[in-house]
Each structure stands twice: as structure tokens, then as C-alpha cells.
Amino acid sequence: xxxxxxxxxxxxxxxxxxxxxxxxxxxxxxxxxxxxxxxxxxxxxxxxxxxxxxxxxxxxxxxxxxxxxxxxxxxxxxxxxxxxxxxxxxxxxxxxxxxxxxxxxxxxxxxxxxxxxxxxxxxxxxxxxxxxxxxxxxxxxxxxxxxxxxxxxxxxxxxxxxxxxxxxxxxxxxxxxxxxxxxxxxxxxxxxxxxxxxxxxxxxxxxxxxxxxxxxxxxxxxxxxxxxxxxxxxxxxxxxxxxxxxxxxxxxxxxxxxxxxxxxxxxxxxxxxxxxxxxxxxxxxxxxxxxxxxxxxxxxxxxxxxxxxxxxxxxxxxxxxxxxxxxxxxxxxxxxxxxxxxxxxxxxxxxxxxxxxxxxxxxxxxxxxxxxxxxxxxxxxxxxxxxxxxxxxxxxxxxxxx
Amino acid sequence: xxxxxxxxxxxxxxxxxxxxxxxxxxxxxxxxxxxxxxxxxxxxxxxxxxxxxxxxxxxxxxxxxxxxxxxxxxxxxxxxxxxxxxxxxxxxxxxxxxxxxxxxxxxxxxxxxxxxxxxxxxxxxxxxxxxxxxxxxxxxxxxxxxxxxxxxxxxxxxxxxxxxxxxxxxxxxxxxxxxxxxxxxxxxxxxxxxxxxxxxxxxxxxxxxxxxxxxxxxxxxxxxxxxxxxxxxxxxxxxxxxxxxxxxxxxxxxxxxxxxxxxxxxx
Numbered sequence: 001x002x003x004x005x006x007x008x009x010x011x012x013x014x015x016x017x018x019x020x021x022x023x024x025x026x027x028x029x030x031x032x033x034x035x036x037x038x039x040x041x042x043x044x045x046x047x048x049x050x051x052x053x054x055x056x057x058x059x060x061x062x063x064x065x066x067x068x069x070x071x072x073x074x075x076x077x078x079x080x081x082x083x084x085x086x087x088x089x090x091x092x093x094x095x096x097x098x099x100x101x102x103x104x105x106x107x108x109x110x111x112x113x114x115x116x117x118x119x120x121x122x123x124x125x126x127x128x129x130x131x132x133x134x135x136x137x138x139x140x141x142x143x144x145x146x147x148x149x150x151x152x153x154x155x156x157x158x159x160x161x162x163x164x165x166x167x168x169x170x171x172x173x174x175x176x177x178x179x180x181x182x183x184x185x186x187x188x189x190x191x192x193x194x195x196x197x198x199x200x201x202x203x204x205x206x207x208x209x210x211x212x213x214x215x216x217x218x219x220x221x222x223x224x225x226x227x228x229x230x231x232x233x234x235x236x237x238x239x240x241x242x243x244x245x246x247x248x249x250x251x252x253x254x255x256x257x258x259x260x261x262x263x264x265x266x267x268x269x270x271x272x273x274x275x276x277x278x279x280x281x282x283x284x285x286x287x288x289x290x291x292x293x294x295x296x297x298x299x300x301x302x303x304x305x306x307x308x309x310x311x312x313x314x315x316x317x318x319x320x321x322x323x324x325x326x327x328x329x330x331x332x333x334x335x336x337x338x339x340x341x342x343x344x345x346x347x348x349x350x351x352x353x354x355x356x357x358x359x360x361x362x363x364x365x366x367x368x369x370x371x372x373x374x375x376x377x378x379x380x381x382x383x384x385x386x387x388x389x390x391x392x393x394x395x396x397x398x399x400x401x402x
Numbered sequence: 403x404x405x406x407x408x409x410x411x412x413x414x415x416x417x418x419x420x421x422x423x424x425x426x427x428x429x430x431x432x433x434x435x436x437x438x439x440x441x442x443x444x445x446x447x448x449x450x451x452x453x454x455x456x457x458x459x460x461x462x463x464x465x466x467x468x469x470x471x472x473x474x475x476x477x478x479x480x481x482x483x484x485x486x487x488x489x490x491x492x493x494x495x496x497x498x499x500x501x502x503x504x505x506x507x508x509x510x511x512x513x514x515x516x517x518x519x520x521x522x523x524x525x526x527x528x529x530x531x532x533x534x535x536x537x538x539x540x541x542x543x544x545x546x547x548x549x550x551x552x553x554x555x556x557x558x559x560x561x562x563x564x565x566x567x568x569x570x571x572x573x574x575x576x577x578x579x580x581x582x583x584x585x586x587x588x589x590x591x592x593x594x595x596x597x598x599x600x601x602x603x604x605x606x607x608x609x610x611x612x613x614x615x616x617x618x619x620x621x622x623x624x625x626x627x628x629x630x631x632x633x634x635x636x637x638x639x640x641x642x643x644x645x646x647x648x649x650x651x652x653x654x655x656x657x658x659x660x661x662x663x664x665x666x667x668x669x
């Protein structure tokens with residue numbers, strides 16, 4: 001509860017001005033601050049008050065207890081590509097950031113590697129920065145399941161007491177992490193875009209809120225481990241060092257068929273084999289401006305000519321014109337190609353948060369006011385339907401000449 | 403059969419912005435709405451109710467929030483829910499994912515302890531965390547299926563088509579279970595006049611922490627493992643060169659020049 005010390009309050013209205021939620025007002029009659037029902041206890045006003053008139057009671061945990069937790073954990077999520085098990089890029093990206101956090105804390109970095117036969121992935125994880133790989137192999141971990149994976153990871157966390165656990169914010173990561181947080185009564189911050197260690201050795205987790213319109217930094221001061229999820233392509237992948245050594249620790253896994261309650265009936269691959277917009281170097285992205293499903297043909301031709309992959313905004317997925325694995329944005333994927341060309345995408349904030357880390361952004365849109373131009377390195381105001389055919393023609397001529 | 407829908411009131415996210423000078427939220431003219439993904443979940447429940455009249459499906463909408471969040475419950479009643487409950491108490495203030503899911507769990511156990519299916523939106527468009535439903539499922543001890551696009555009832559089991567990174571998978575689980583919904587074929591409907599009139603006779607109840615006998619230590623800020631340290635505006639971006647008013651041919655040439663110049667197209 002946010003408390004107002006009526007004696008100390010001078011009615012200066014600083015709190016009223018700084019409150020992001022309009023949840024504190026100075027009552028004209030009394031000239032004293034009053035907390036309203038929509039207060040979220042974010043504490044912004046407490047820091048802003050020059051008269052120490054505002055306070056929030058927060059509980060504390062002893063440093064002794066906190067010190068029992070050390071090691072930074074990363075969930076080593078893998079995927080199947082052409083029938084082979086390969087580590088996901090996001091897991092390697094987390095190892096890069098995890099290494100940095102572990103070094104700042106003076107702790108070791110460990111990977112939780114679950115699966116049926118996944119030992120062959122371990123050395124590569126060590127090369128990417130891991131000190132320890134907890135190898136949890138079991139028949140029932142062959143496919144991802146909420147119950148199986150949550151149970152095994154919770155057990156390792158409870159036994160090993162890490163200070164930090166990081167998950168890729170993939171569909172399965174976002175399915176798994178809250179389950180573990182719920183079980184162990186832990187804090188969990190989703191879709192972090194920044195992770196750091198503050199002066200109190202706490203994990204400082206930064207994430208966008210309200211579709212990226214504001215940023216919030218979040219702490220889990222009283223519980224350990226501190227858990228975060230991070231979207232793919234947010235952190236860079238570290239360079240592997242083949243001389244790095246580490247240990248592989250095999251974990252005994254006890255799972256029974258009955259402990260996995262969901263059964264997979266069918267797997268459907270809905271997009272063309274090989275299309276992965278998260279890994280593409282050049283993305284040709286289209287929005288509502290495309291007008292009709294038939295117009296995809298020319299966009300695909302363009303993508304072929306420049307060696308790019310087609311992606312798009314949520315509007316097209318909602319219309320059923322584009323499969324959802326090719327959707328960029330808050331409710332789709334986060335991408336960071338070297339070149340992102342946006343055709344007919346206005347650039348709603350939910351879209352922008354999914355692509356602003358691209359190295360170069362080009363936008364073509366007929367509305368000069370479209371927000372996409374604010375993030376574009378190069379913009380053309382014009383009709384995509386007229387420009388694309390001309391461009392393909394010119395490009396073909398250019399290729400012939402050179 | 404009893405279906406519980408967990409819903410959330412959200413501001414229309416596009417319209418929330420931060421004043422770059424003061425760092426405060428600009429909230430004038432921002433309406434509150436029922437989170438679209440919750441609406442898809444409700445649409446799914448309403449479809450199941452139509453499809454299986456013999457199951458006597460009863461749909462209960464539950465939300466946690468300030469008194470004004472009642473508005474989204476009325477919307478739920480118009481769109482097919484049979485009754486609504488608002489969990490509202492100053493003691494819930496400052497709740498993070500853990501504390502929110504604790505309150506929702508207690509709410510479900512108080513209101514509809516013998517539920518068969520809980521449906522929720524896959525994420526809320528304001529926080530986008532996608533975590534509250536899964537933590538609630540964990541606290542209730544029931545299995546979950548996230549990112550559902552289609553739900554089928556099959557005896558005591560529920561079959562869910564789920565979005566994956568490469569397409570879809572179909573999962574089956576025995577009820578009681580919790581399923582979170584993405585869009586799929588579900589839509590945000592406009593209620594008919596009859597639905598609006600019918601909804602007026604449906605009950606909406608507000609429950610406080612004390613009404614549900616929730617231990618005060620388990621809710622609100624004190625029970626929240628995560629805390630907001632700071633809120634700030636994202637760094638402002640300025641765009642690069644913009645070409646305007648060109649003939650399509652000229653524009654296409656300039657695009658090609660830019661790509662060649664920056665070595666995206668090699669000669």
C-alpha cells in the first residue's frame with residue numbers, strides 16, 4: 001500500500017505530475033496528496049517526492065539467504081531441422097548474454113539441456129560460453145511437453161539453486177517458464193530487451209510495455225532465482241571458442257508416462273520448408289497496402305530477385321493471406337535481418353517492436369505520415385504496386401549489365 | 403459442462419504514449435476495451451455452447467481489476483457469457499504475474515471449483531507477457547495448452563490445434579484443463595440487440611479478497627516477486643532520407659541505387 005505522510009506532504013503536486021497512471025492527486029481542499037484506486041505501486045512518485053511524504057512498504061530477504069543462490073542458467077532449447085536436432089539460435093544468444101551476467105556476478109554459466117538423445121549438442125554449448133551442461137536425457141523428453149519439461153527443470157532449479165534462469169521467449173519458452181514460476185513461486189519477466197546486473201547484484205530486467213510505447217525496468221528483489229524470457233534476435237550470438245572447456249553433468253530423470261498429461265496427436269508444417277524469417281538476412285515484408293492475396297505473386301518475385309524471404313504484418317495473418325510463422329511483430333516474431341524492406345506497412349508500434357533491430361530498414365508507403373518512415377533509413381513515398389514491377393525490371397537489367 | 407473465461411480490461415495499446423519531456427503516460431482519450439485475445443477465447447466458448455447443446459454449457463467470465471473493469475464483464479455477457487465476476491480489492495494493487503494468478507486461482511476455486519475448461523487469451527495487448535494463464539493453470543494444478551486456434555470437445559478430452567514456430571500441432575488433454583487462445587477462426591463480434599437485452603438479466607458480482615477468504619500475504623504488492631524499478635520512454639528514433647513525389651520509375655531507380663550503394667545488390 002502506498003502511504004501518504006500527511007504531516008510531511010506540502011501539496012507541491014510533483015507526485016501528481018510524475019505518476020504514469022494518474023493515480024495520485026493533490027486534493028484542492030486539503031492540499032494533500034491522495035492515492036486513487038488505480039495505483040499500481042510502481043514507486044515512481046516515492047522517488048520523486050522531495051519531502052519523504054510517500055512510502056511503500058516492501059519486504060526484505062536476508063543477504064545470507066540470497067548468497068545461497070549462484071550460477072546463471074539458460075534453457076538449451078533445440079529444434080528439429082531436416083530430421084536433425086539442432087540448438088536454437090536464441091539459446092546461443094542467451095549464452096552470450098548469460099556469460100556477461102555470470103562474469104559480472106563472478107558465477108558460473110550453465111545450460112539445462114533436456115531431450116531424448118541430445119548429448120551431441122553439449123560441446124557446442126560449452127564453446128558458446130557454458131561452464132556446465134546439465135544433461136537431462138529421458139525417453140519422455142523426446143518431444144517438448146509442458147509437464148515433462150517443467151517438472152525436470154523445476155527439480156534441477158530446486159537442487160542447484162541458481163540466481164538467474166533465462167528462457168527464449170519462443171512459443172514453448174513462453175509455455176514453460178510461467179509454469180516453473182508458478183510452481184516455485186518465482187518472479188518472471190517476459191520478453192526482456194535488456195538484462196544487466198545492478199549495484200546490488202540484482203538482475204535488472206528491461207522490457208517494453210504497452211506495445212513498446214513505454215519501457216519498464218523490473219527487479220525480483222526477494223526471490224531466487226530471478227527468471228526472464230528474451231525474444232530471439234534481441235541479443236547477438238557469441239562467437240564460439242573451440243578451445244573452451246566445461247563439464248557435462250548427467251542428471252537422473254524420473255518421469256512416468258502419466259506425468260505428461262498432454263498428448264501430441266499431429267504436427268503440421270504450414271509454411272514452405274526452409275522459410276525461417278528469424279534467420280533470413282533479407283526480408284521483404286508486406287502489410288495491408290498489398291491490397292489482395294493475388295498481389296503476393298509479385299512480392300514473391302521481388303524476394304526471389306533480391307534473395308530475400310517474404311514476411312508480413314499481423315493484418316495479413318488475420319486475413320489468412322500469410323501463415324503466422326511469417327508474421328513480424330509483438331504477436332509474431334522478432335526479426336533482425338541485415339535488410340528489411342517494408343512495402344505497404346504503416347508501422348503500428350506492435351509491428352515496429354518486432355523489426356527495429358534490423359541493420360537497414362527501407363520503407364515504401366503511399367502515406368508520408370506513416371510511422372514506419374520514422375524508423376526507416378531510406379523511405380519512398382509512393383505506390384508499391386507501381387514501384388515493385390519497375391524495380392524488378394530495373395534490377396534484371398542491372399544484373400544483366402553487370 | 404462449466405467453462406470459465408479469464409478476461410482482462412486493457413487500454414487500446416496503440417494510443418498509449420509517453421510524453422518525451424516529462425516521461426509520464428499520455429492517457430487522454432485512451433479507451434479501455436476487452437483484450438482482443440480474451441474476446442477470441444469467449445467466441446470459442448460461445449461456439450462450443452452452440453455446437454453442444456446437450457452439454458448445457460455454462461460460461462462464467464472472471465476478471466481482476468479496479469471497479470471500472472466491470473465494463474468488460476458486461477461486454478462478455480453480451481457476447482455469450484452467462485455470468486460475470488469481478489475480483490476487485492485495493493489489496494490486489496501492485497500484483498505481478500504471480501500475485502495475479504494467485505488471485506485468479508482463488509477466484510476460480512471460490513466461484514467455479516468444479517470447472518471443466520478454462521479459456522483465456524494467449525496474451526494481453528498491454529503487457530504482452532502471456533504468462534498469467536499458464537501460472538494460473540500451474541497454481542490450479544491443471545494442464546495447459548497455449549496458443550490455441552481451435553478447440554474441439556471429445557468426450558472427457560479436449561483437442562486443441564496450437565500454433566508452433568513452424569506451423570501447428572494438435573494436442574489432446576483430459577479435462578479439467580486450461581487453454582489459451584490466439585485468433586484462429588474466432589472473431590470479435592458485435593452483439594445483436596437481443597444479446598444486449600438478454601445480457602441485462604445476467605448476474606455480475608464483485609468479490610473482495612475477504613469474500614474469497616484469500617490470505618492477505620498471498621496477494622498484491624507484498625506477494626509479488628517482481629517489482630517495477632522504473633518506467634521510461636524508449637529512445638526516440640529519427641528516420642533517414644525520404645523520397646517524395648517521384649514517378650514510380652524514378653523511385654524504383656533510387657531504390658536500386660540505394661541497394662547497390664549499400665552493397666545489398668552486388669554487380
